[in-house]
Amino acid sequence: VLPFLFSINVSADLGVTEEFIERFSSLPSYTDVGLSPDGKMISVITKMPDDKKGLTIFDAEDLSLINTITLTNDEEIAGYYWANNTRLLIQVGYYDKKDGRGSAGEFFSINYDSTKPAYVFGMRKGNNKTNKSVLDKMSAGYVENILEDDDRHVVISAYPFAKSNTGSFVTSIRLNVYNGQQKKLGKSPLAGGQVRTDSKGVPRFANGSDSDNNIVTMYRASEKDDWEVLSRTPYGEGEVFPVNISKDGSIIHMLDSTETSTYQLKKINTTTGASEVVFHHPKFDAYPQIIDDVVMGATVNPGYTQAYWFDIDSPLQNSILQAVHSFNGNIDIFDTKEVGIVALTKARDKAILAIRDSVSSPKYYLYDMKKGQMKYLLTMWPEIDDAGLEEEIPFNFTNSDGVVIHGYYTRAKDQPEGQTAPMIVIPHGGPHARDSWGFDPDTHIFSQAGYAVLKVNFRGSTGYGKEFTKLGFGEWGADTQQDIIEATEWAIDEGIADAKKIGIYGGSFGGYSAAMAPMLRPDLYKS
Numbered sequence: 268v269l270p271f272l273f274s275i276n277v278s279a280d281l282g283v284t285e286e287f288i289e290r291f292s293s294l295p296s297y298t299d300v301g302l303s304p305d306g307k308m309i310s311v312i313t314k315m316p317d318d319k320k321g322l323t324i325f326d327a328e329d330l331s332l333i334n335t336i337t338l339t340n341d342e343e344i345a346g347y348y349w350a351n352n353t354r355l356l357i358q359v360g361y362y363d364k365k366d367g368r369g370s371a372g373e374f375f376s377i378n379y380d381s382t383k384p385a386y387v388f389g390m391r392k393g394n395n396k397t398n399k400s401v402l403d404k405m406s407a408g409y410v411e412n413i414l415e416d417d418d419r420h421v422v423i424s425a426y427p428f429a430k431s432n433t434g435s436f437v438t439s440i441r442l443n444v445y446n447g448q449q450k451k452l453g454k455s456p457l458a459g460g461q462v463r464t465d466s467k468g469v470p471r472f473a474n475g476s477d478s479d480n481n482i483v484t485m486y487r488a489s490e491k492d493d494w495e496v497l498s499r500t501p502y503g504e505g506e507v508f509p510v511n512i513s514k515d516g517s518i519i520h521m522l523d524s525t526e527t528s529t530y531q532l533k534k535i536n537t538t539t540g541a542s543e544v545v546f547h548h549p550k551f552d553a554y555p556q557i558i559d560d561v562v563m564g565a566t567v568n569p570g571y572t573q574a575y576w577f578d579i580d581s582p583l584q585n586s587i588l589q590a591v592h593s594f595n596g597n598i599d600i601f602d603t604k605e606v607g608i609v610a611l612t613k614a615r616d617k618a619i620l621a622i623r624d625s626v627s628s629p630k631y632y633l634y635d636m637k638k639g640q641m642k643y644l645l646t647m648w649p650e651i652d653d654a655g656l657e658e659e660i661p662f663n664f665t666n667s668d669g670v671v672i673h674g675y676y677t678r679a680k681d682q683p684e685g686q687t688a689p690m691i692v693i694p695h696g697g698p699h700a701r702d703s704w705g706f707d708p709d710t711h712i713f714s715q716a717g718y719a720v721l722k723v724n725f726r727g728s729t730g731y732g733k734e735f736t737k738l739g740f741g742e743w744g745a746d747t748q749q750d751i752i753e754a755t756e757w758a759i760d761e762g763i764a765d766a767k768k769i770g771i772y773g774g775s776f777g778g779y780s781a782a783m784a785p786m787l788r789p790d791l792y793k794s
Contacts, residue, residue, distance in 0.1 A: 283716040291708040295647040300631045302610035305352045306617040319343040319362050324379050345370045350444040351418035353378050372407020376444045387447035412464045422468040439470045456494045466514045474508050482506045500525055503737050510555045511562050520562045528732035532565050552730050570661025572605055625659035657714045664757045672750050674723040680715045689768035690719040696775030701728040721758050725750035748784050
């Protein structure tokens with residue numbers, strides 16, 4: 268779907284240059300920061316001079332460069348995992364300046380120093396007379412379990428390329444990261460879904476759909492037990508899916524929206540069968556916070572992220588919260604920064620933390636838990652000067668149907684309170700997705716060019732419970748667009764937007780909305 272196009276006069280007198288736009292519209296220099304299991308090396312996907320993605324390895328002690336791994340021809344590194352202290356499993360991606368980026372679910376493994384390379388899974392395996400299975404030729408692989416206590420294997424889910432009328436069935440495979448040898452662990456009993464394994468790599472949960480388009484979750488107590496239906500609900504009427512299985516398999520945490528509109532976080536004892544709701548918010552979906560296979564809290568997202576920490580006697584949790592507290596005066600509401608754990612050592616003595624807000628590029632720190640020390644590592648977009656960027660501010664209003672609609676607005680550069688500015692509305696894609704608070708380069712390009720920016724989580728968006736999502740079913744061209752229009756009118760009424768200078772821009776479903784809303788209200792949106 269093509270976005271609705273409009274003209275923007277981008278000039279130096281509006282405070283933005285072509286160089287500024289180029290920096291903000293480029294891919295980030297660094298993504299996917301990782302840590303070797305022993306904590307001796309830091310890894311990061313790096314944008315190379317040819318715009319392809321490589322993997323750079325640093326010494327964790329002094330941050331000196333150890334190695335840079337790149338792939339040949341049109342191949343690049345789409346993702347990676349530390350299989351052990353020296354071995355990396357790399358997801359192969361493809362990059363073309365005209366066609367963009369893609370991946371076929373192939374995996375390549377290599378040591379951190381570029382020794383012992385091996386193509387271990389994918390459609391090309393077997394070209395050099397190694398064993399080749401039908402799964403390799405006809406499936407895309409995705410890592411399901413890194414198997415922390417097994418240095419030679421991971422568990423991957425193989426999704427067939429060919430799809431039957433009833434959907435495809437994923438197969439779980441134990442994959443040797445040195446030679447690509449496989450052991451099939453079984454096929455999912457459900458079509459079109461995914462499998463969740465325990466700490467030993469045994470498939471224990473399966474999610475998918477049946478022939479009547481019901482959402483189904485199945486469970487088995489062990490590798491030898493039969494699969495049993497845990498829940499079966501019509502599409503849109505809620506779902507149950509696991510979010511964590513404790514290392515010993517005795518405790519399972521699940522999200523359940525079959526009995527309530529928003530997700531309940533449930534804790535189930537697999538020995539006794541006892542179940543309890545450990546967290547539920549009546550207005551917003553809960554998202555569990557998991558550290559070291561322990562559910563330590565939950566977050567909801569009404570605007571800024573709100574965190575609720577459980578009373579768990581865990582030295583690791585206490586150490587992490589201490590680190591969070593060093594960045595926030597109030598650790599329960601991250602109204603200035605959001606702190607996330609992106610990597611942990613096997614000994615749980617070091618962690619990489621990502622620090623995010625809406626006015627600066629995400630930054631990464633190495634946290635030494637024993638020493639209680641934090642060390643700056645890198646910034647995702649180091650080329651971006653974030654001085655003077657405008658804060659993204661949550662808002663909500665009640666629409667003409669009595670439904671509360673949430674969203675975010677950003678003022679134009681140096682826009683005073685009470686003074687209007689031209690405004691760009693950016694509807695999100697999906698439509699069953701949502702906008703969240705955070706750093707968005709597109710927003711800052713428009714803001715620095717003199718435009719306020721408005722984002723709307725219209726009816727049909729996720730994060731506000733199934734009933735809110737269902738309000739968007741069959742309403743993509745009607746109620747969904749009405750929410751975008753009324754949010755625009757809200758911004759005018761609040762003195763944020765100049766009613767005569769409003770444009771709308773988007774991609775995917777946002778592109779459809781950028782075309783549809785002006786058809787409904789040509790007087791409101793100007794080209």
